[in-house]
Amino acid sequence: MVAEEKYEFKPEAKKKIAILGAVGIVLFILGVFMAMNSGSGHGEEHASVQSLTNLVASNDQGAAAEGHEATAEEHHGSPVWLKRVYTSLWQNNVFFTGLGIIGLFFVAIQYASQAGWSVPVKRIPLAMGHWIPISGVLMLVLWFVVKADVFHWTHHDLYVEGAGYDAILDGKSGYFFWPLEAGGFPLFFVLRMVIFFALWYLFFIWIKKEMLAEDVNGGTAHWTKARSLSAVFLVIFAVSSSIAAWDWVMSIDTHWFSTMMGWYVFASWWVTGLALITLVAAYLKEAGLLKAMNANHLHDLGKFVFAFSIFWTYIWFSQFLLIYYANIPEETVYFVTRINNSPYGWIFYTNIILNFVLPFLLLMTRDAKRHISMLKVVCPIVIVGHWFDFYNMVTPGVMQKDGSLGFIEIGLAMVFMAAFLFVMLNALSKAPLVAKNHPMMEEALNHHI
């Protein structure tokens, strides 16, 4: 069998992560100062006029056909810089929640499909799962902080007769507010959020317990139990990830809807998670760890990243093409805000280049997937690319023409990344790096493709 391996979370690594986080905080504060100062010249008036015209514009394209009148006077909202902070916080938290939950999803997939090849790397996604409880608490707290600015549908006056009444949102109100009254506390929405995180965390604890107990006891009983748990989790995840995508991402553009959104968010999360697993595995291999892993396992991970980059593109394009061709204003509004508005247009196209063109061309050959040097180039591209993807999903819907990509967004992303890496590497150092008594270890050692 393999020699026991342990990842040591060295002070140098901690220092690097601390520097990443500190630079992020500095950039964030700098960005806030810059945004506050640039906004002060125009003042409140500018912001509210801006948001009014934006709402009118979006309603013209969106819900005008339904006879909905734009009334934005009552939504003063926060100053632009604060809205940017809120939006960015929400976007980053949704993005990194995905990385955490994908860790558990990867492990569950391996058990459910009885995969043997992944045994040497399975502790990496497991460590990623430790982010789930943190992101759950963050998500709940953040939601109460940002809801008025990020989620248009939370405004009370949309649901009462009067100037602000919105028939479309009132029609959808049950999805948010059931069983309470529309416009009040969105019990159903918050309950779903809590239940999803609770279920994810519960299954994470259960599966982790079986994996770690296997190190001590051996045998196949723990493996079998983990497999049953994984199968149940996958069913739950299929439903919950989809609804989470509607709740946390799609409901920002409240009037707009897309049946692809659940898949789209999942695809983005999944390929980012795969890229991170591959990247961490590559770094551990270079550090002389993961002796059981060789080019064949890397090849499989690389194929995963390659294949699901294409899968993401397929989903992206399926969503785009139907909306493009049908040309219904209430659907096209989503892409109109994202392509024609000046701050987002380049991000829209960068998104496709980073997440499809580059991984597709760079990872196409067999050698590229088998060599750490190429994976270390492509995986960060994919991770950054999908951060752009989430920026593109969240920000234009909230900020309209006021949005930008500056120090605030980059700084917060770095802070989140540092926190996530710290939690993940810390968890990785707590348990043996490679399963000791995994029943499929022999298969993994002889893996050859």
Next chain:
Amino acid sequence: MESNKNFVLGVFDDEDVLLHAVSKVKDKGIKIHEVYSPFPVHGLDEALGYKKTRLPIAAFLFGMTGTSLALIMQIWMLGYDWPMIIGGKNFVSLPPFIPVTFELTVLLSALGMVATFMIVSDMKPYKWPQQFDLRSTDDKHIMAIDLATNKMSKQDIGAVLKDSGAQEVNDKNF
């Protein structure tokens, strides 16, 4: 057809023995013509020192051919030969062309790869394959050694094969 081709065949029962035998035989300076096995043996291609296949390059080129053919076809048809207004879009607009482009790329690269493979492996209709030993399609691995490319005598090669674990050593002449 009377072409005097003389082969020595080593018949192996077990793929592990076969893998070791390949390196042993090669160490003795004997050139192996080909190894036939009823199922893929992992590591055999490396042991035999095969060069990496260039089939993916062919696939890429065929795929690119498909991409450009599809785009040229659609742009010419819908943009110039018979312009039609579909959904109020421009005559030449990229998004609706993508599905057809994708399909033709996949189709041409797949068909092209099959054709390339068949041509390279000399598989064509009415071609009767050279069967060294029919059991290589059932439960035996056959190592074929061409006497013309080796200086050693038939007996010596047979002895080496026996020594490295061959169950039988046979002759085969075409």
